[in-house]
Amino acid sequence: MANSIGQGIFQFTKPISIIGSAAIGGAKEGEGPMSAYFDRICKDSYFGQTTWEQAEGALQQETVALALEKAGLQPEQLDAILAGDLVNQCTSSSYGLRGLELPFLGIYGACSTMSEGLLLASILTDSGAGSHFAAATSSHFSTAERQFRFPLSYGAQRTPTAQWTCTAAGAAVLSAMPQAGAPRVTGGCIGFIRDLGVTDANHMGAAMAPAAADTYARWFQATGTKPNDYDAIVTGDLGIIGSELFCDLLMKQGYDAVNVHQDCGAKMFDPETQDTHAGGSGCGCAGSLLCGYFLKQLEHGTMRRILFAATGALLSPMLVQQGESIPSISHLVELQADV
Amino acid sequence: MANSIGQGIFQFTKPISIIGSAAIGGAKEGEGPMSAYFDRICKDSYFGQTTWEQAEGALQQETVALALEKAGLQPEQLDAILAGDLVNQCTSSSYGLRGLELPFLGIYGACSTMSEGLLLASILTDSGAGSHFAAATSSHFSTAERQFRFPLSYGAQRTPTAQWTCTAAGAAVLSAMPQAGAPRVTGGCIGFIRDLGVTDANHMGAAMAPAAADTYARWFQATGTKPNDYDAIVTGDLGIIGSELFCDLLMKQGYDAVNVHQDCGAKMFDPETQDTHAGGSGCGCAGSLLCGYFLKQLEHGTMRRILFAATGALLSPMLVQQGESIPSISHLVELQADV
Numbered sequence: 063m064a065n066s067i068g069q070g071i072f073q074f075t076k077p078i079s080i081i082g083s084a085a086i087g088g089a090k091e092g093e094g095p096m097s098a099y100f101d102r103i104c105k106d107s108y109f110g111q112t113t114w115e116q117a118e119g120a121l122q123q124e125t126v127a128l129a130l131e132k133a134g135l136q137p138e139q140l141d142a143i144l145a146g147d148l149v150n151q152c153t154s155s156s157y158g159l160r161g162l163e164l165p166f167l168g169i170y171g172a173c174s175t176m177s178e179g180l181l182l183a184s185i186l187t188d189s190g191a192g193s194h195f196a197a198a199t200s201s202h203f204s205t206a207e208r209q210f211r212f213p214l215s216y217g218a219q220r221t222p223t224a225q226w227t228c229t230a231a232g233a234a235v236l237s238a239m240p241q242a243g244a245p246r247v248t249g250g251c252i253g254f255i256r257d258l259g260v261t262d263a264n265h266m267g268a269a270m271a272p273a274a275a276d277t278y279a280r281w282f283q284a285t286g287t288k289p290n291d292y293d294a295i296v297t298g299d300l301g302i303i304g305s306e307l308f309c310d311l312l313m314k315q316g317y318d319a320v321n322v323h324q325d326c327g328a329k330m331f332d333p334e335t336q337d338t339h340a341g342g343s344g345c346g347c348a349g350s351l352l353c354g355y356f357l358k359q360l361e362h363g364t365m366r367r368i369l370f371a372a373t374g375a376l377l378s379p380m381l382v383q384q385g386e387s388i389p390s391i392s393h394l395v396e397l398q399a400d401v
Numbered sequence: 402m403a404n405s406i407g408q409g410i411f412q413f414t415k416p417i418s419i420i421g422s423a424a425i426g427g428a429k430e431g432e433g434p435m436s437a438y439f440d441r442i443c444k445d446s447y448f449g450q451t452t453w454e455q456a457e458g459a460l461q462q463e464t465v466a467l468a469l470e471k472a473g474l475q476p477e478q479l480d481a482i483l484a485g486d487l488v489n490q491c492t493s494s495s496y497g498l499r500g501l502e503l504p505f506l507g508i509y510g511a512c513s514t515m516s517e518g519l520l521l522a523s524i525l526t527d528s529g530a531g532s533h534f535a536a537a538t539s540s541h542f543s544t545a546e547r548q549f550r551f552p553l554s555y556g557a558q559r560t561p562t563a564q565w566t567c568t569a570a571g572a573a574v575l576s577a578m579p580q581a582g583a584p585r586v587t588g589g590c591i592g593f594i595r596d597l598g599v600t601d602a603n604h605m606g607a608a609m610a611p612a613a614a615d616t617y618a619r620w621f622q623a624t625g626t627k628p629n630d631y632d633a634i635v636t637g638d639l640g641i642i643g644s645e646l647f648c649d650l651l652m653k654q655g656y657d658a659v660n661v662h663q664d665c666g667a668k669m670f671d672p673e674t675q676d677t678h679a680g681g682s683g684c685g686c687a688g689s690l691l692c693g694y695f696l697k698q699l700e701h702g703t704m705r706r707i708l709f710a711a712t713g714a715l716l717s718p719m720l721v722q723q724g725e726s727i728p729s730i731s732h733l734v735e736l737q738a739d740v
Binding site for chain 1: 402403404405408409411452454455477479480481485487488489490491492495496498499502503504505506507508509510511517521524525527528529530531532589591592593594596715716717718719720723725728730732
């Protein structure tokens with residue numbers, strides 16, 4: 063059972079074990095500071111396929127298959143997978159995973175997908191509706207650039223606030239049976255849609271920072287905790303500029319997060335050598351660093367209690383063309399080491 | 402708690418009450434045989450907005466607000482809403498609902514969204530993570546036509562197998578406290594992605610029928626029931642042609658559903674007078690007929706036990722252009738009257 067501790071905020075009576083996880087990255091991600099934490103790096107941006115959309119599907123499928131293998135499960139032992147991505151109609155997930163023969167629940171949270179999926183998968187696992195559920199997501203630089211920005215062949219110049227969509231995927235498998243040593247989901251917070259009127263689609267960090275700060279403030283208030291009670295409070299892909307805004311916004315609500323905040327977008331690339339401007343972005347950015355880096359820290363005991371809140375900008379190019387601002391969202395899960 | 406009775410299939414120990422629901426339709430839906438079951442008909446296809454995308458958002462927001470009103474709840478009493486739609490990046494849901502100030506979980510199941518949302522909302526309600534959750538979806542003829550088919554101003558001729566995307570929305574509110582007389586969710590079945598190789602995006606019923614038949618056959622096998630044990634076994638928007646295929650496919654698995662099968666797409670329009678070819682489609686088709694028609698039958702006792710399985714084609718125009726076939730999915734919920 064879960065206990066409600068506020069609107070859309072809950073803690074589990076019995077934590078849910080994450081018994082397997084996997085992260086796969088592309089060539090550029092493999093050249094960055096997080097390189098060692100990926101299970102695999104694929105240097106072919108087509109992943110052996112003929113289109114980038116198929117490539118992202120193959121990337122997500124391979125990541126899920128690896129997470130299942132690490133969990134010691136066959137696909138028929140999984141009661142469902144929750145997955146989503148940025149490509150129109152979430153086809154990287156549906157086309158990518160159709161070959162795995164799994165009950166499938168499509169979700170859309172833009173770059174907040176990993177925490178939305180993990181939150182829902184943990185509730186499903188806790189409910190008794192099945193014994194194993196999984197969450198997965200992916201992004202691909204080339205599918206996202208041409209869909210949200212410009213055809214790649216234009217070679218358009220990127221603004222200083224722009225972020226670089228990661229080619230990466232993450233997948234995590236949850237079990238209703240506790241597993242010794244496995245990281246555990248202990249609670250969660252469903253985000254509100256926040257829209258402070260940012261209209262610049264090349265400044266996503268600014269659009270998403272208010273949603274992340276709002277979700278964190280709600281969690282801290284409901285639980286009576288503060289940032290320093292955690293080994294890390296993680297955001298998805300606010301990037302370098304959005305991270306500063308996030309810390310400023312939390313500080314205004316009385317929470318000093320500067321020393322414990324880590325942003326996946328800011329961690330993914332080396333700003334000195336990789337020319338990625340404000341940092342990484344995309345569903346696969348937070349997805350792969352959760353599954354590749356943070357869950358390993360909890361397994362190894364180098365971190366014991368963290369909060370993970372991926373962040374999503376819920377825009378579409380058409381709505382931005384129609385003059386709309388960019389609503390954003392951030393869902394949070396609390397994760398603890400089994401030590 | 403829920404009890405697992407098969408891969409991705411469950412029954413609740415304690416049923417979940419649907420304490421409020423609403424359905425709103427557009428002008429054409431208001432001229433069809435289901436007219437009397439909508440709470441409101443809006444004859445302005447712009448719903449007072451300036452673009453069709455904004456119109457669909459306004460339609461969804463109004464439907465959710467009405468469902469909350471009928472449930473006797475303020476938005477701050479809802480722990481989260483699960484919503485999705487067909488527009489790229491599900492913006493009818495995110496832009497439409499941002500003004501309601503609610504924890505929001507985006508889902509993507511194409512036209513299966515209503516049953517996916519209801520299934521997940523019932524699990525969340527059962528979990529104790531909150532006391533009230535809701536599910537909603539919408540579609541709009543003009544947003545879907547120009548995104549998936551042709552610009553409306555082309556006046557393109559429609560094929561005989563084509564369906565007409567409904568301008569409609571449905572929303573349902575669930576409560577952890579049982580309510581006398583309210584319809585109840587008693588179980589569910591998460592669908593597999595099925596793809597039998599259909600590549601004609603104007604023949605959705607054929608693409609989706611195998612997914613619906615597969616989900617129903619899994620449910621009947623897991624529960625030991627058969628179609629005639631229910632007052633209706635409902636599909637989402639297979640339309641007139643897809644419905645025949647669905648019954649044929651189920652018959653091949655030993656289940657005769659002909660007398661109890663009802664398809665929302667086939668019910669929505671009058672084929673003699675409304676020129677909608679194979680029938681209605683769109684997330685709002687099944688969403689509005691569940692919330693407007695079928696839940697009322699359960700409230701009034703004219704039906705006592707039904708299965709509702711909305712059906713989604715998980716294609717994108719880009720993947721179809723790349724020569725891909727159309728994967729489909731169907732999620733099922735069991736609904737019973739409180740009598």
